[in-house]
Amino acid sequence: MDISSYILEVGQQASKASVEMARANTATKNNALNFIADEILKNKKSLLSANEKDLKQAKENKLEDALLDRLGLNDDRIANMAEGLQQISSLTDPIGTIINLASRPSGIQVGQMRVPLGVIGIIYESRPNVTADAAGLCLKSGNAAILRGGSEAIHSNQAIATYIQNGLKQAGLPSNAVQVINTTDRQAVGELLSLDKYVDVIVPRGGKGLIERISNEASMPVIKHLDGICHVYIDKYADIDKAVAIAFNAKTQRYGTCNTMECLLIAEDVAESVLKQLKPKYDEAGVEIRGCESSRKLYSDIKAATNDDYATEYLAPIMSLKIVGNIDEAMAHIAQFSSQHTEAIVTDNLENAQRFLREVDSSSVMVNASTRFADGFEYGLGAEIGISTDKFHARGPVGLEGLTSKKYIVLGNGHIRQ
Amino acid sequence: MDISSYILEVGQQASKASVEMARANTATKNNALNFIADEILKNKKSLLSANEKDLKQAKENKLEDALLDRLGLNDDRIANMAEGLQQISSLTDPIGTIINLASRPSGIQVGQMRVPLGVIGIIYESRPNVTADAAGLCLKSGNAAILRGGSEAIHSNQAIATYIQNGLKQAGLPSNAVQVINTTDRQAVGELLSLDKYVDVIVPRGGKGLIERISNEASMPVIKHLDGICHVYIDKYADIDKAVAIAFNAKTQRYGTCNTMECLLIAEDVAESVLKQLKPKYDEAGVEIRGCESSRKLYSDIKAATNDDYATEYLAPIMSLKIVGNIDEAMAHIAQFSSQHTEAIVTDNLENAQRFLREVDSSSVMVNASTRFADGFEYGLGAEIGISTDKFHARGPVGLEGLTSKKYIVLGNGHIRQ
Numbered sequence: 001m002d003i004s005s006y007i008l009e010v011g012q013q014a015s016k017a018s019v020e021m022a023r024a025n026t027a028t029k030n031n032a033l034n035f036i037a038d039e040i041l042k043n044k045k046s047l048l049s050a051n052e053k054d055l056k057q058a059k060e061n062k063l064e065d066a067l068l069d070r071l072g073l074n075d076d077r078i079a080n081m082a083e084g085l086q087q088i089s090s091l092t093d094p095i096g097t098i099i100n101l102a103s104r105p106s107g108i109q110v111g112q113m114r115v116p117l118g119v120i121g122i123i124y125e126s127r128p129n130v131t132a133d134a135a136g137l138c139l140k141s142g143n144a145a146i147l148r149g150g151s152e153a154i155h156s157n158q159a160i161a162t163y164i165q166n167g168l169k170q171a172g173l174p175s176n177a178v179q180v181i182n183t184t185d186r187q188a189v190g191e192l193l194s195l196d197k198y199v200d201v202i203v204p205r206g207g208k209g210l211i212e213r214i215s216n217e218a219s220m221p222v223i224k225h226l227d228g229i230c231h232v233y234i235d236k237y238a239d240i241d242k243a244v245a246i247a248f249n250a251k252t253q254r255y256g257t258c259n260t261m262e263c264l265l266i267a268e269d270v271a272e273s274v275l276k277q278l279k280p281k282y283d284e285a286g287v288e289i290r291g292c293e294s295s296r297k298l299y300s301d302i303k304a305a306t307n308d309d310y311a312t313e314y315l316a317p318i319m320s321l322k323i324v325g326n327i328d329e330a331m332a333h334i335a336q337f338s339s340q341h342t343e344a345i346v347t348d349n350l351e352n353a354q355r356f357l358r359e360v361d362s363s364s365v366m367v368n369a370s371t372r373f374a375d376g377f378e379y380g381l382g383a384e385i386g387i388s389t390d391k392f393h394a395r396g397p398v399g400l401e402g403l404t405s406k407k408y409i410v411l412g413n414g415h416i417r418q
Numbered sequence: 419m420d421i422s423s424y425i426l427e428v429g430q431q432a433s434k435a436s437v438e439m440a441r442a443n444t445a446t447k448n449n450a451l452n453f454i455a456d457e458i459l460k461n462k463k464s465l466l467s468a469n470e471k472d473l474k475q476a477k478e479n480k481l482e483d484a485l486l487d488r489l490g491l492n493d494d495r496i497a498n499m500a501e502g503l504q505q506i507s508s509l510t511d512p513i514g515t516i517i518n519l520a521s522r523p524s525g526i527q528v529g530q531m532r533v534p535l536g537v538i539g540i541i542y543e544s545r546p547n548v549t550a551d552a553a554g555l556c557l558k559s560g561n562a563a564i565l566r567g568g569s570e571a572i573h574s575n576q577a578i579a580t581y582i583q584n585g586l587k588q589a590g591l592p593s594n595a596v597q598v599i600n601t602t603d604r605q606a607v608g609e610l611l612s613l614d615k616y617v618d619v620i621v622p623r624g625g626k627g628l629i630e631r632i633s634n635e636a637s638m639p640v641i642k643h644l645d646g647i648c649h650v651y652i653d654k655y656a657d658i659d660k661a662v663a664i665a666f667n668a669k670t671q672r673y674g675t676c677n678t679m680e681c682l683l684i685a686e687d688v689a690e691s692v693l694k695q696l697k698p699k700y701d702e703a704g705v706e707i708r709g710c711e712s713s714r715k716l717y718s719d720i721k722a723a724t725n726d727d728y729a730t731e732y733l734a735p736i737m738s739l740k741i742v743g744n745i746d747e748a749m750a751h752i753a754q755f756s757s758q759h760t761e762a763i764v765t766d767n768l769e770n771a772q773r774f775l776r777e778v779d780s781s782s783v784m785v786n787a788s789t790r791f792a793d794g795f796e797y798g799l800g801a802e803i804g805i806s807t808d809k810f811h812a813r814g815p816v817g818l819e820g821l822t823s824k825k826y827i828v829l830g831n832g833h834i835r836q
Contacts (some may be wrong), residue, residue: 136648166752242832369830412787414660416667
């Protein structure tokens with residue numbers, strides 16, 4: 001079968017399975033999740049040997065160490081994969097929930113029922129644990145999933161696909177509810193992205209390049225975020241100790257995550273006293289600071305920041321710094337350079353806190369907390385398929401609810417329109 | 419200025435105005451709505467003379483009577499236009515509403531704040547009242563709007579645009595928050611649809627052809643419905659009197675609306691007793707019935723329905739009819755032919771009611787009520803910019819909330835991630 005016909009068949013099968021998935025009750029879906037976890041644990045040995053094939057190939061292809069690390073599985077990572085599925089099974093099922101049911105003057109009752117989106121396509125890079133994780137979230141939210149992992153993980157992903165499909169079958173659900181594309185040919189991605197008749201939404205997970213390419217090419221909606229150029233603004237009315245703790249944590253707790261602070265803005269009235277405490281901490285952590293003129297007058301070892309710096313997601317121990325006149329200047333800088341992922345203000349002034357919350361146009365806006373909290377688990381979603389910086393449909397960390405829609409339901413007793 | 423530069427300028431101006439609109443408080447927005455209503459009433463004479471120009475041109479171009487009727491304004495219609503704006507001013511402002519604010523184990527509080535989408539483009543056909551109506555909804559929801567009305571209404575729409583911009587200015591809001599495209603050149607639509615950098619969403623209002631064209635061409639998300647092929651299914655366990663009342667109302671209360679029933683499905687066990695009461699009523703109303711074999715055995719004057727009939731939105735006193743074995747057969751027919759707008763079941767059986775509610779994949783699903791209730795006003799949204807049959811973002815009647823997004827807000831007191 002050629003790739004075009006193969007992907008078409010995958011799409012049609014997913015679409016058919018999605019009808020059964022939408023009707024599946026919570027117990028059945030939870031059973032499937034637990035059966036899949038069991039299958040993964042039971043077949044640990046064969047999963048490790050499939051993974052070994054991928055690693056061998058990857059080493060031959062001279063993959064970077066960081067990518068090799070992401071690709072590799074071991075006992076711990078397999079246990080985590082299974083545990084992740086069990087955790088998803090313990091989350092509240094969003095499907096069928098009825099909200100806002102209220103009586104209208106006509107006598108009808110109107111509410112909204114949460115329903116699945118249908119078929120979700122997920123395109124991701126090397127980590128094989130995404131296969132189990134994404135499949136689990138789609139399954140619990142009553143959707144069918146089509147997964148396309150990185151070519152370097154093909155053997156691991158195919159193995160995991162088998163365990164998933166076995167688990168689905170044991171629970172009495174259609175095995176086509178989760179399909180993992182079995183070819184590494186790039187044409188498969190293009191075909192999948194053109195299949196808007198059968199695929200309702202695409203979720204890309206990976207680097208900015210991958211996500212931009214997919215967004216441009218997809219014929220269906222995409223849940224995505226491009227990058228996280230996150231800001232912390234230390235206001236004139238900030239508690240200095242809190243400000244120092246937050247700005248240090250937001251940059252250094254992890255460098256490679258999308259909710260890491262990339263640019264620090266400080267009100268000029270407190271810049272000196274903040275930096276006096278904060279700069280030695282950054283120095284000790286080995287963080288390189290690229291700052292504005294005024295900051296360089298305070299510390300001559302701060303490098304000059306360009307506009308390119310302010311527009312960069314470093315994902316590394318590098319950050320930009322700007323001393324600003326006031327909150328308006330800070331919000332103007334954010335409006336110009338932020339990727340609308342997450343911004344935080346540190347202040348004890350109620351008006352400035354409220355203005356920042358209201359006026360900053362990002363998917364997460366924080367007062368007196370580290371940007372590192374922008375995360376589905378920290379927000380209590382229980383799980384996360386990604387973080388959306390779009391305003392349409394889901395915004396911010398996307399858990400089960402972001403993979404659903406709502407339909408209106410109307411309850412009458414023979415009511416007709418007058 | 420050429421059209422491309424003109425539309426680009428309109429987009430940039432709208433984008434700039436949208437920042438101010440997002441920050442505008444409720445009183446200011448309500449003032450603007452009421453000022454615009456006043457302006458419209460005050461300038462009734464000049465609006466009527468602008469409308470006269472459009473009507474004269476339209477008659478010369480031999481526009482159909484139905485379109486002429488939509489295009490025409492009079493004292494009543496102008497009063498309704500103003501009243502509509504006053505009503506929007508009395509609706510609750512969704513912007514700034516905070517929902518689900520809850521404490522997390524880390525100590526932070528997480529919630530979601532409702533925010534505007536940004537810039538909304540609305541493309542519509544002849545009725546000039548849409549100009550005021552759509553502008554009012556966008557304004558109240560804190561968005562900027564770019565309106566492109568039908569070319570036959572250009573003079574009326576330009577006049578209304580002046581009143582809107584005057585009202586905005588009187589309230590201290592940017593007049594570019596509502597811009598009406600001032601050219602009838604079709605190129606303007608294409609340019610607008612390519613402006614995803616400045617326009618966040620497009621709402622087309624009009625015939626299926628217009629909406630399909632716009633959906634295919636738009637580079638940004640579209641809130642749309644293509645057509646309303648709505649079904650009523652009369653279950654074996656239906657109360658016959660209610661069934662007759664609902665099926666008659668759903669078809670005949672208005673023929674030209676998208677929530678009108680186009681196909682009636684009846685369980686075979688009750689078909690004869692339902693049709694005995696219902697058929698004479700349809701006959702009296704002049705409704706032509708195109709039915710399945712079994713229905714034609716009961717009434718020889720029923721014409722034969724083809725699959726094309728079942729797939730047609732008649733918007734006329736014509737309907738299709740099918741006698742089915744049971745609820746499964748009814749839902750299978752709906753899955754095949756429905757446009758996923760609105761479907762209703764008439765039944766006194768709880769299980770069948772629940773199955774229908776859960777399993778029918780339409781934007782509105784009803785039990786024992788007429789499909790004609792699928793409407794923003796009937797649902798209590800207070801207003802409606804359209805009905806969405808998509809699952810992504812808004813679904814069903816779209817009021818103010820559908821023109822908004824949510825952002826996460828996090829409140830801490832110096833919290834850092836551990």
